[in-house]
Amino acid sequence: MQLQVLSFVLFLHCMEYTDSQQHASRHRQHKQTPGLNQACEGGCLTCSDYNGCLSCKPRLFIYLERNGMRQIGVCLSSCPNGYYGTRSPEINKCTKCKSDCDSCFNRNFCTRCKVGYYLHRGKCQDSCPEGLVPSATQRECILGCAGECDSCVNTDTCTRCRAGLYLLRGKCHHVCPEEYEPNGTLMACTPQVHCEVSEWGEWSPCSRRGKACGFKRGEETRAREILQVPSPHGHPCPPTSETRKCVVKRKKCPGRRRGGGGRHRNGRKEEAQGNRQEREREATDHEDIENRNKTEHRRSRGQDRDLTSPAGGNTH
Template sequence: MQLQLISIVLVLHWMEYANCQHHTSRHRLHERGPGCLGGCLTCSASNGCLTCMPRLFIHLERDGMRQFGVCLASCPKGFFGTRSPEKNDCSKCGSECDTCFDKNFCTRCRAGSYLHKGKCQERCPDDLVPSDIKRECVAPCPVNCESCLNSDTCTRCMSGHYLLHGQCNTICPEEFENSEQSMECIPKVHCEVGEWSEWGSCLRIGKSCFGEESRTRKVLQSPSPQGNPCPSTLEKRQCKKKRCGKGDKNTRKGERKNRNNRKEKTNGEGRRERKRERERERELGTREDDSRNKTEQRRKRTQSRDTIVE
């Protein structure tokens, strides 16, 4: 009987020891230590993260012949995340998917296939065309369109056409001009100028009392190639000096003298013209008198002949 009791006690002590060793080993396996990465809740040195902090996904990366767990805020390309009360996992997408929402719904296809209703296909339906940029089956682009968002909105036009509001134009509308760099219709920019400055000082020209003054204005906005050009930014007009010096007085005297000379010359020419006119009138009067005399003489000779005949 005593031997049985001793045996039972020994078994109980062994079980307690074994249980203690198991908890110690398990604690060492799951403790956070040098082998853990950021975001891990539990980990091991050989397998990395075993569980993650809340809201993070555990992802198994292959390292040679073994898998190494890491915790991520979102799953990498080619994987999708699933959440559960126990843990959040990253699962691999289907082989034809580049990215996916779940195993049965692709969001982007690998090169060579095109997305349509969550599936990746090598050929698009008859009413759609493949887009190598989007890797999707899309509606045909508008006319003269090289790439588009849909059948109504172009994103790039063919050569010789310019994009405006999602449409391709051979000639840009009024108030727009074509940009060869971006192949778009861009708004025209017209020149804008500021207000005129005050008139400057009167700068004398030569020795006269008359001169020239000017004013300017600035260009506020330079025009685009097809915009309205800038008007003149410099304006000049004749002016008269308020004060004239000695030299100016002499100049005025010379100008008056020249005017008088021109006046005298004009008057002299008038007198000579009048004299020539009087001479022409006298000459004409003399000719008329000679003509009358000759006519009278012919009349008298005619009368004399008539008298002799009677």
């Protein structure tokens, strides 16, 4: 009987201890998560002063942000680089991509690799399969360039040619096509530029030795402008000025008033000398013409005499 009473007392004591422990546990939980379901910010559904967001509002992802030795929960509409979002009825969360992946669609499909790795069919590799070459810019394995390309978009389109070749419309050329010329600075074929000139201007007044009077024969000039300078291999520019002989009515230069002194006399003297030289030149030309006419006349008479003489030559 005493044993039964002792057992019942122990049972009551144990029940009292269990109730006190459960009450303490609820008190600690309530203390660690103050403001549960209320006063949460940033899309949090439930939160904690120590751990930040514990759960998020619908459609948002919970992302654990490291802060020293602890992790703080943050609710985001999309996951940051290096993470991908997973949804479930219980929780939407951001999960980290593989270590060689900079961004990913899921754990098994990478969309961009970290530096030193190259993407091929959703996987990040440190080298590319045969037939492909690594692109450091794109961090991908791409098709190898044609033999004449130094860099390319694909096998059919070059972006830069190897030394000694010139680029034109994605192709490399040893010699540029017609109407194109090599540009050594750009290492490309650029269109030729041909010279263009304006129409001829008016003829200048007839002059001789800078004078416009006191002569019969002189020269006149005209000019045109260059409108387009040619490229090194373009059509060069034609002459931009030309001169031709001209004739004016013989006229004396206007005289000066008396008292002009030595310069006036020298001017008349030069004018007289020029007129005399002109007359002498005309006389010489006339004499040459007369001599040629006489020579032609004698030659013609000799030919007529030969034609009228009988064959055999001598007469009795």
